[in-house]
Amino acid sequence: MQKPSLPKGTRDFGPLQMARRNFILDTIKDTFQLFGYNQIETPAMENLSTLTGKYGDEGDQLLFKILNSGDFLKNVGPEDLQNGANATLSKVSEKGLRYDLTVPFARFVVMNRNELTFPFKRFQIQPVWRADRPQKGRYREFYQCDADVVGTDSLVCEAEIVLMIRRVFSKLNIADYDIKINNRKILTGISEVIGEAGKEGPLCVAIDKLDKIGWEKVQEELAQRDFQNESIQKLSPLINFTGGVQEKLDFLKNFLASSEVGLQGVEELKDTFGILQAMGEDLSHVELDMVLARGLSYYTGAIFEVKVNHVSIGSVSGGGRYDNLTGVFGMDGVSGVGFSFGVDRIYDVMEELNIFPQSTAQGTQVLLTHFDQKGYRYALSILTRLRSAGIVSEIYPDQAKMKKQLDYASKNQIQFAAICGDQEIESQTIALKNLETGVQENLGVEDAIKTVLEFIPQKG
Amino acid sequence: MQKPSLPKGTRDFGPLQMARRNFILDTIKDTFQLFGYNQIETPAMENLSTLTGKYGDEGDQLLFKILNSGDFLKNVGPEDLQNGANATLSKVSEKGLRYDLTVPFARFVVMNRNELTFPFKRFQIQPVWRADRPQKGRYREFYQCDADVVGTDSLVCEAEIVLMIRRVFSKLNIADYDIKINNRKILTGISEVIGEAGKEGPLCVAIDKLDKIGWEKVQEELAQRDFQNESIQKLSPLINFTGGVQEKLDFLKNFLASSEVGLQGVEELKDTFGILQAMGEDLSHVELDMVLARGLSYYTGAIFEVKVNHVSIGSVSGGGRYDNLTGVFGMDGVSGVGFSFGVDRIYDVMEELNIFPQSTAQGTQVLLTHFDQKGYRYALSILTRLRSAGIVSEIYPDQAKMKKQLDYASKNQIQFAAICGDQEIESQTIALKNLETGVQENLGVEDAIKTVLEFIPQKG
Structure with missing residues (x-):
């Protein structure tokens, strides 16, 4: 008699875990709905043509592929065994499991473009699958909770992201956290004014390590990445600047004075904060992080990341504005802004802080x-x-x-x-x-x- | 630029459909919880060793299999191309997608046997996947909503299934439906008293067609299946009997007088109805269907099926009692009773009857x-x-x-x-x-x- 087991990287959720997960998910769902977002769901399986090429080469490798039904070997010949797995894949598989909720959402928008009313506000709470090497806190099946607005440039969307995050965390009783916010245009501006235009990519990769390795080591890394010494020194005032949101905005206005796009980024942040003010809201928990980057290639405007303080897992939520969600499926001009709550991480944080309400049990x-x-x-x-x-x-x-x-x-x-x-x-x-x-x-x-x-x- | 599409047999759910589906799912969930059932979730992927051999040969063919990550061809040689897909499967795939919620539940119970308190009441609402040929009302991805109690023989579970079905349908405003109920032991008894002991399988397959093809044709089919003419004639009073629950119980007591197991089945039904009475409940919507069979090989006691009247899709829910849920995983003696709501079918029924409340939109x-x-x-x-x-x-x-x-x-x-x-x-x-x-x-x-x-x- 076989002894049953679970595929590695996957989990069962028993009654207590489910009650707690539902407490988190219901809070998020309730908040999305209060702000006028509509729920959609997409199938677990997508055509591989929809998925591949969207997540980079590494992502393609991490897609779970579904074996074709019936005689999956019927198109495979001896020469394919020579050519190897990658070359033969399309002969044995044409579907894969959802890797995130963004690409399926883009496909949904394109396929339903004529029925949808724009701006379209949607949220989606479903599992995704990645053939990553399992380790603590990283699973092969996990839930994503995404909210996106597409079809508008209005910064009211950015302001409402801040409000939704604050509402969710307040209801979950998570008190000590920062909503880090930045703008891709500011990063572009920084690379311009230090004389390394177009190199915001490597710039951000290096600066991202500031907390871990310190400014000395970051400078070394920048030098290795062919940044001029002079450029690196110009970064110094930015790195060393401390202050609140308003001080940082003032600093950036000066620092980016010679970069049109940089100043535009500053203006967008200012307007976002202005909208919050017009709504009678303050800037509590909001931190302007002038070097926050997160998946840079993707974002074109605001960038968000939420970190819970004094816990082992920090980042629990993130997102940003993009210019062209659906371009890859032939529909241009759909800009939008979205973000995602990491449910598994929020669960771990709440467990570490021991703040699940008794009643959820x-x-x-x-x-x-x-x-x-x-x-x-x-x-x-x-x-x-x-x-x-x-x-x-x-x-x-x-x-x-x-x-x-x-x-x-x-x-x-x-x-x-x-x-x-x-x-x-x-x-x-x-x-x-x-x-x-x-x-x-x-x-x-x-x-x-x-x-x-x-x-x-x-x-x- | 590619034009995106969905894999056949799968669907997106837009905002209106989701609101309506959530109305159904929330009603079911709320009812399960009120009756003390606890939610669990299991992973979409299970090891193929868990899934195969549990659903018959046809079921094995309908499993969606996941291609192994990395170089999936590494164990495949030219001889495998000769041997064909079935023989080669285990070399390229070791995981499959969940086909129902029952086998994963059995696996869950076995793996958590030392932590669970029995009787264990669980419900589970998740999608399942089957590589069936898609057609109207049949999809390759669809939700199941299962509730099961394991670790008790108490007929209070059967009575509560009736109550949960009635609560759900009342809240959904579905008024015209029948909860058909029977007992496997009665079917065994019938085959005994007509002199065809052990042949309740073919007996039920034939009788199942009564509504469609009529008693004449059913008799022909039984004859083809080697039933003696005398046996077939003994069935006649059963087929022609009409009456309410009490009359049918009385009839069966006589009809099955010579079958111990048959009488036991009658007694179980009587006790179940007695429990409903002790709870202050009547038998509205309950119909004793003396030849109801449903997946006969599986059930050992009560058998349920819910049919909505005057709609194109009839059967929307079903279940029954089983003796040995977990035996296949080496844990004997776990009996239980469960049933399942078919959400997609309930959705279609409500759409056909046009009874979705305005507010769900x-x-x-x-x-x-x-x-x-x-x-x-x-x-x-x-x-x-x-x-x-x-x-x-x-x-x-x-x-x-x-x-x-x-x-x-x-x-x-x-x-x-x-x-x-x-x-x-x-x-x-x-x-x-x-x-x-x-x-x-x-x-x-x-x-x-x-x-x-x-x-x-x-x-x-």
Whole structure:
């Protein structure tokens, strides 16, 4: 008999994990909806022609491919065995698993361009799959939660991203975090004014390591990447600058004075903050990070990253503005802005901070218990009344010792046991025992319902 | 430039479809939870060793297999090209996509046997994949919603399945349906008393066609399947019997008098109905179908099927009791009972009956509109107040003609437009226009909030 196992890098989620994950996902979903985003879903499988070439060579390797149905070898000949896997792939597979939610969304927009009303605000919460080497915190199947607006350049979208992040984190009770924000145009401007126009790519790769390796080492790396010494020195004031959002905006206005695109980036950030102000919102948790880059090739305007402080996993959310989401599918001019919550990371952060609310652990609230067939019948008569009152309840289904029934309740973290014995039947009551405090009361059913509802939020 | 497409048999779900699907899924989920079921999730990918051999030869062919990562050809030689796809499969693939939720659940129970408390009540709502030939109403990716209790023989589980089905259908406003119920032991008993012991399989296959081809043809088919003429004639009273649940139970008691197992099946049904009665519940929508079979080889006790009347798709839910869920993974003695809602079918039924509530179409409830930059700023100042009141609201993000803004609202089925012009700014009001009725009122923000909340359920 085989001993079953899970494919590496994949996970089951049991009841407690699911309750906690749902708490996070429902909070995110609720926030997206309040801001007018509409949910869509796309299939797990996409044609390989949709997926390949969108994530770089490394990404193509990490795609999970589906073997063609039926005789998958029918087009494969001996010469293919010589040519190798990459050359033969298209003969045995034409579908792959979704690698992210962005490319499927772009495909969706293109295929539904005539039915959609722009600007189109969508969110999408679905798993993605990557054949990455599994390691702690990195899985081969994980959920992404993306929200994007396409078909508008309005900076109100950027401002609302800040607001949505703050709402989600506030509801999740995560207090100590920074929303780092920057603009691709500022990065372009920086490379211009230091005399290395067009090299914002390598510039950002190097500067990204500032926290880890320090300014000395970053300078060495820049030199290795053919940055002139003079250019590197010009960066110094930027690297060493400290201050709040307003000071940084003032600094950048000076620093980027000779770069038109750079100043435009500063202006966009200023306008975004202005919109927040017009909405009666402050800049709490917002940090202007003048060298934040994140997937630079992709973004053309605002860039976001959210870091939770004092936890081992830092970055839990990110995104930015792009100019041409759907160009690769032949539909130009669709700009937009989007971002993504990393659910698995938020889960780990909340576990580390031990801030999951007690109530997320709760399934059943009342277990009806009984000593014999008569008590069982009596308990059955009460069950429907509890449920009609919105109380999640069940009856212990078998005839068993009371200890076993109470064990079942405590292992399942059920708060109340309602004991149905001869005395209770006679007086038409139940003995309601709070398994947390040990307090037991004899109550009529209506009073018992009131007591339970006072303790715990109702459902249904 | 490529024109993107979807793999055949798969679908995107846009905003309206998602809202409707969520209405169905949330109703089912809410009901499962009220009855004390806990949600779990398992990975999309399972090892092929977990999946193969569980669904028959045909099922094995319909599994979607994942190509091994990296050089998937490395173990394939010229001789494999001779041997063909089936023989070579294990050299290029070791994982497949989930085909149903039952086998992954069995694997989950076995792998977590030491952590779980039995009886274990779980529900699971996830997509499954089958390489079936796509046709109307049959997809290659579709959702299953399963609830199972394992580790108890108690018939309270069967009774609660009836109650959960009735609750879900009542909340979905599906009124005309039958919960057909039978018991495998009755089918065994029937084959015994007609003198064809052990042949309930072919018996049920033939009788299953009764509605379609009539009793004459069924008799022909039974004869072809080597049933004695005398046996077939003994079936006649059963086939021709009409009556309510109680009459059928009485009839079966007589008909199966010589079959111990048959009488046991009758007793189980009687007890199940007795439990419903003890719970203060009636037998509405319950129909005892003495020849209902459904996946016979699998079930050992109760068998359920739900049919909606007067619609093209009939069967929308089914399930039953099984004796040995996990035996195939080396863990014996885990009996249980489960059933499954077919979400796609329920969706189609509700669409055909045109009973989706209007409110499920609703995303954004209020769109703030504006004529110029000044109005835009004013609208921004109101947006947060609307959202804080739980009203799903957005601002039209760009400067655009009022007609375009109102078009956006009506295409997105937004009920209210809040127009922010010079007059409104001066009087600190908004012109709240109900886009359904055309009625427009000038209101202070607090009054506008009240008006909107009276019309539509709040969120957030």
